[in-house]
Amino acid sequence: MHMKTSAPGSSLGDSWDPDVAAMVDLLKxxxxxxNLGVDQARKLLESIERPPGPDMRTVRSTSIDGPSAPVPVRVYHPHRVPTENAPALIWFHGGGMIMGTLDSFDRLARELAEATQSVLVNVDYRLAPEHTYPAANDDAYAVACRVYDKPDEWGIDPNRIGVGGDSAGGGLAAATALRARNSGGPPLAQQILIYPGVERRQDRESMRAFGQSPFLTAEDVDWMKNMYLGEDPTTDDEYGVPALAATLTGLPPAIVACGHNDPLRDGVEEYGRRLQDAGVPAAILRYPGVGHGFVMQTANFTRARRAIADIGALAAARFSVLA
Incomplete structure (x- = not known):
């Protein structure tokens, strides 16, 4: 399944949705x-005020045993989701592997829980530069394994567990799916990859056209990747850089979504096509008029609300057929 919702066009100046263009002007x-540095970048992300997300039946903050220490998680249970044998989505937030918390991604977690009609487990994995590769990957995989091993503790169906993430978290979700396949880990029901960071910066058309976007620059991609992975790409493997995987055969069905004006777009969509070529059912969704990080802006961007609805409907349908 290959769905695109974009129109041709590569100019930054004439291809933003009107509500996005207003924010682009503000960010000039x-x-x-x-240039801000890690501490200021983190403070900036946490300082952004976002309206509260959908009300939940329960929201539980706890921790799950990790490889070296407990991993904090926040578990969202929507009102319409049953309290037993519910589908579950393990979510890894964005932030370039260096920033982001359960608080700054609370609204998105609530929206995704509601849209996908699943119990959502939002994971507060360790961040770089304090914790470099493979710390976050190990946290991500450990949470997936623990949730699968103790489904009754969460009221979930172990046969309907998916993984997902946005941006850096999308890369973690893709890596977790690869690791589960390679290691005989949890039989994941699906993977939801929203503009995932599956590769280091490559010389692609979207990177050239939108690499100076106000939402993400090419140089910032390098800066953040280097802090987590290190500066030597010859040491990379398929878990740190999922695009390096020799084969994508046998991975769970995927939803791969990106904005037309995202510098990561072409690499993201290539990963989606590789999934399709490997026989993995994969919906590739491209949204015009928006750039990197747009699903975090449902309060401001019409296209973000549309994307959450689309992704949620596809994910809920996948969970439903497995019930």
């Missing part, structure tokens, strides 16, 4: 993240 002259 803003310092790139690499």
């Amino acid at each position: 002259g803003a310092e790139p993240l690499r």
Whole structure:
């Protein structure tokens, strides 16, 4: 399944949705993240005010045993989701592997739980530069294994567990799916990859056209990747850089979504096509007029609300056929 919702066009100036263009104007002259540094970038993300997300039946903050220490998680249970044998979505938030918390991604977690009609487990994995590769990957996989091993503790169906993430978290979700396949781990029902970071920066058309986007620059991609993976790409493997995987055969069905104006777009969509070529059912969704990080802006962007609805409907349908 290959779905695209975009129109041709590569100019930054004439291809933003009107509500996105207003934010682009506000962000003109803003310092790139690499100039702010890690501490200020983190403070900036946490300082953004977001309206509360959908009300939940329960929201539970706890922790799950990790490879070296407990991993904090926040578990969202929507009202319409049963309290037993429910589908579950393990979510890894974005933030370039260096920033992001359960608080700054609370609204998105609530929206995704509601849209996918699943119990959502939001994972507070360790961040770089304090914790470099493979710390976050190990946390991600450990949570997936623990949730699968103790489904009754969460009221979930072990045969309907998916993984997903946005941006850096999408890369973690893709890596977790690869690791589960390779290691005989949890039989994941699906993977939801929203503009996932599946590769280091490559010389692609979207990177050239949108690499100076106010939402993500090419140089910031390098800066953040280097802090987590290190500066030597010859040491990379398929878990740190999922695009390096020799084969994608045998992975769970996927939803792969990206904005037309995202510098990561072409690499993301290539990963989606590789999934399709490997026989993996994969919906590739491209949204015009928006850039990187747009699903975090449902309060401001019409296209973000549409994307959450689309992704949620596809994910809920996948969970439903497995019930």
